[in-house]
Amino acid sequence: MDLEFMEAHLPLYIEAAVLTLRIAAAGILLAFLTGLITSIIKYLKIPVLMQIVNAYIELSRNTPLLIQLFFLYFGLPKLGVVLSSESCAIIGLAFLGGSYMSEAFRSGLDNVAEIQTQSGLSLGFTRSQIFRHITLPQAVSTSVPLFCANIIFLIKETSVFSAVALADLMFVAKDLIGIYYKTDEALFMLVSAYLVILLPISVIASFVERKVRYAGFGDTSTVSG
Amino acid sequence: MQDLGIQVLFQGRNFIRLWEGLWVTLRIAVIAMGLSVLLGFLLGMLMTIQNRTVRCITRLYLETVRILPQLVLLFLVYFGAAKHLGLNISGEAAAIIVFTFWGTAEMGDLVRGALIATPKHQYESAGGLGMNRWQTYFYVIIPQTIRRLLPPAVNLLTRMIKTTSLVVLIGVVEVVKVGKQIIDASRYQTPTAALWIYGVIFIMYFIVCYPFSRLSLWLEKKYKN
Incomplete structure (x- = not known):
């Protein structure tokens, strides 16, 4: 391997990685918001809006990001x-990620047993207090592993952005292969770049997952099981 | 004459050509899925063996495949193999290799989960009846894991179909490529062709993936009790 070549082209990769991360961050944030809003619509069963949300979720989950x-x-x-x-990249990522985040939220909300709401009511909480203080914290706790998995999934999906002329990591690698025929170096740096981005995130994710695993009580699986 | 762009679909064999294009990616997905199921069972069994080295290696394999974007794996095989093994493999062959490699890891993990979830006494009873290891797996354990495996395996197939859309980026002539050809050929008669063609490809993917994701959900519900 040509170390000098790699050193010379490192800035290109860093630039591309920063771009990837910036777009991923914006896209994931929007996806998160979309997921939150759509899952609340589904949770409250608002007519018409719920049908639209359902159609959106099916459309976004059953088509590839590249085609979107x-x-x-x-x-x-x-x-x-x-x-x-x-x-385009940000909207695409938000469109795809929104449905995944929505499903993650929903499974969290569904996982909070009915008895929790009933107990809250008998203690004199109002509906909104129950949602804020009882349902939501537990739902978040059970959805966090899914969020983490989705975040990693979405960052991985950013690799297709080169298809819409965005100078991301894949784009740089392909360019270097095309121009200099330094296949090994370009691919090695490509893999390293993704590992540098994704490994810490997956380590942090598993740490966070362990931290927030507090909503075991009243879990539907333990109550009905 | 300025007419509706959708007409471009019905000129000549355009619509049929698009489906033929989609079939190219579907074929890759189906072949890779078939191989993944076979190899995944072997990997899953291997992963349950109580041996440190085997565990380490299989774990490493699984994590590597999971953390890298599939497009990076495609690049590695497509560009890397051409240079090092002197093999000039087609994009299609590279795709089948990569998706089998990825699918095997995912399937292996599913099989491992299903094998672990099978109660220990099933293995012991089979042993008590004088069955050897292979007989135990073949006649007792695997038939029981099918129920558990079917829903996630169908889900994996939809993911596989969606992910194979990436092959256009390594030069396989599939639905997007055919779409581009149609758009280029009708640039002057139908300037809005891009909207219709990409819209239709989007819907085509949905038509293919939606039944599978429904099937997966249905199977999950059916096998729950």
């Missing part, structure tokens, strides 16, 4: 909606 991006980037401009590659 192609539609946003190449298809929508024909309707007069021209988006930069960066906003």
